[in-house]
Amino acid sequence: MKKNIPVLAKRSDCAISMALDTVGDKWSLIILRDLMFTGKRSYGELQSCEEKIATNILASRLTHLEENKIIRKQLDPADSRRSLYYLTEKGIQLVPVIIELMHWMSKHNPEASECASSAKSYEQDRVGLYEEIMERLRAEHLAI
Amino acid sequence: MKKNIPVLAKRSDCAISMALDTVGDKWSLIILRDLMFTGKRSYGELQSCEEKIATNILASRLTHLEENKIIRKQLDPADSRRSLYYLTEKGIQLVPVIIELMHWMSKHNPEASECASSAKSYEQDRVGLYEEIMERLRAEHLAI
DNA sequence: AATTTTACTTGCAAATTGCAAGTGTAAAAT
DNA sequence: ATTTTACACTTGCAATTTGCAAGTAAAATT
Numbered sequence: 001m002k003k004n005i006p007v008l009a010k011r012s013d014c015a016i017s018m019a020l021d022t023v024g025d026k027w028s029l030i031i032l033r034d035l036m037f038t039g040k041r042s043y044g045e046l047q048s049c050e051e052k053i054a055t056n057i058l059a060s061r062l063t064h065l066e067e068n069k070i071i072r073k074q075l076d077p078a079d080s081r082r083s084l085y086y087l088t089e090k091g092i093q094l095v096p097v098i099i100e101l102m103h104w105m106s107k108h109n110p111e112a113s114e115c116a117s118s119a120k121s122y123e124q125d126r127v128g129l130y131e132e133i134m135e136r137l138r139a140e141h142l143a144i
Numbered sequence: 145m146k147k148n149i150p151v152l153a154k155r156s157d158c159a160i161s162m163a164l165d166t167v168g169d170k171w172s173l174i175i176l177r178d179l180m181f182t183g184k185r186s187y188g189e190l191q192s193c194e195e196k197i198a199t200n201i202l203a204s205r206l207t208h209l210e211e212n213k214i215i216r217k218q219l220d221p222a223d224s225r226r227s228l229y230y231l232t233e234k235g236i237q238l239v240p241v242i243i244e245l246m247h248w249m250s251k252h253n254p255e256a257s258e259c260a261s262s263a264k265s266y267e268q269d270r271v272g273l274y275e276e277i278m279e280r281l282r283a284e285h286l287a288i
Numbered sequence: 289a290a291t292t293t294t295a296c297t298t299g300c301a302a303a304t305t306g307c308a309a310g311t312g313t314a315a316a317a318t
Numbered sequence: 319a320t321t322t323t324a325c326a327c328t329t330g331c332a333a334t335t336t337g338c339a340a341g342t343a344a345a346a347t348t
Contacts, residue, residue, distance in 0.1 A: 008170075011195040015256035016177050016242060019249035024170060026152075026336080033160050043295050051155040054337050059296060081294050081345045090252050096244040098160060104241060105163035108234050112159035127270055170305080187326050198306050203327060225314045225325050 022068050023094065027053055027061050029101070032087070032094060035071065036137060037115045041084040042076070070094070074144070087141040095137070096130045166212050167238065171197055171205050173245070176231070176238060179215065180281060181259045185228040186220070214238070218288070231285040239281070240274045 008021045023029055034040045034049055047058055062085065065071045070091040076082045103122055105112045120129040152165045167173055178184045178193055191202055206229065209215045214235040220226045247266055249256045264273040 013255060013257050014177070014194065015246040015249040015253075015258050017174060017195055018253060018256045019245045020170065020173060022249070024168070024173070026164065026168060029164060029168070030161060033158070044293090047295090050158065051161055055296070056298085056338090057336065060336095079294085079346075083295085093248055093251070097241060097248060100240040100244055101163040102159040104237055105159040105166070107237070109159075109162060111157060112162045113157050114159050188324085191326090199327070200307090200329080201305065204305095223315070223325085227326085 023065075023070070025061070027057055028065060029094075029098060031058070031061055031065065032070070032091060033098060033115065035085060035087055035091075035141075036095065036098065036133070041086070042082050043085075044082075046085070065091075086144060087137055089138070089142065092134050092137045092141065095134050099126075099130060099133070167209075167214070169205070171201055172209060173238075173242060175202070175205055175209065176214070176235060177242060177259065179229060179231055179235070179285075180239065180242065180277070185230070186226050187229075188226075190229070209235075230288060231281055233282070233286065236278050236281045236285065239278050243270075243274060243277070 008025070010021055011017050023032070030049060030051055030053065031046060034046055040046050040049075043058070043062070046062075047053060047055060053061075062071070062073070066073055068090075069088055072086045072088050073083045074086060076084050099116060099122070102112075102114050102116065106114050116133060118129050118132050120132050122129055152169070154165055155161050167176070174193060174195055174197065175190060178190055184190050184193075187202070187206075190206075191197060191199060197205075206215070206217070210217055212234075213232055216230045216232050217227045218230060220228050243260060243266070246258050246260065250258050260277060262273050262276050264276050266273055
């Protein structure tokens with residue numbers, strides 16, 4: 001029997017609306033940020049985020065992200081109690097969205113801290129920055 | 145007395161988290177999409193979106209977007225019952241976020257429809273596409 | 289064998305969203 | 319000039335979603 005994993009109903013065929021139905025909740029992009037930029041991989045690590053996500057919400061969001069093929073869950077060979085969560089190529093392709101959101105907030109609020117670091121700069125070569133980060137993530141997440 | 149406009153509490157200083165606290169709800173980017181790509185300006189026009197936003201939610205989101213200086217409300221000189229909503233420069237700078245989100249969904253779900261159109265293509269000159277759209281919006285929204 | 293660690297689930301309270309009906313003011317019609 | 323309509327909301331309540339605290343199950347450690 002399916003449990004109370006709230007599946008957001010599709011509102012329209014518009015790409016933005018559909019994207020928001022998939023990752024437009026309060027927590028999904030926070031989880032993806034941690035997978036992308038902090039090296040966190042397990043449930044417990046993800047739960048220890050600065051924003052204090054509730055354990056049931058984390059579980060429901062991970063299930064939803066996995067159902068939408070944005071992340072992939074894989075048993076940890078070193079400890080079979082735990083699973084590790086990896087980004088899929090679809091998940092990695094959210095990098096530009098997250099970088100743009102991060103940059104927008106930093107630009108308009110000086111106390112906001114950015115967490116991505118790179119050799120390339122946003123100002124000089126924005127698309128190069130996306131690609132550099134995505135390449136690193138492909139090496140860390142897809143090759144396993 | 146302040147009414148029940150739910151102000152999302154700040155969760156952390158992370159730029160992504162703060163951006164989500166500002167525009168990361170279910171409706172804000174839908175409203176901004178309509179201001180950007182459909183020419184809608186009034187309350188009634190915004191309410192007639194395909195996704196059927198509830199009237200109280202629209203009111204609360206418009207107030208929140210205005211408080212955060214993402215949109216600006218201005219009396220319609222032609223009809224003083226109504227106000228018109230315009231993007232600010234800060235709001236216009238969300239164009240890359242929306243374009244990337246739209247493109248991401250379209251790429252991974254063929255039935256998603258994109259609403260932005262431009263002379264430049266996403267594949268050939270992504271940053272040029274952002275700039276073209278932002279320039280058009282500056283002409284429509286800031287010069288008034 | 290007992291304890292701890294890890295990853296959840298469960299039940300209930302609080303907050304948010306959604307719906308339907310109502311209010312106030314300005315414009316338009318009669 | 320008075321009534322009617324249009325527009326932009328507000329209000330009350332129901333439904334859904336999120337948040338908190340405690341509990342469970344299975345593998346790892348002692």
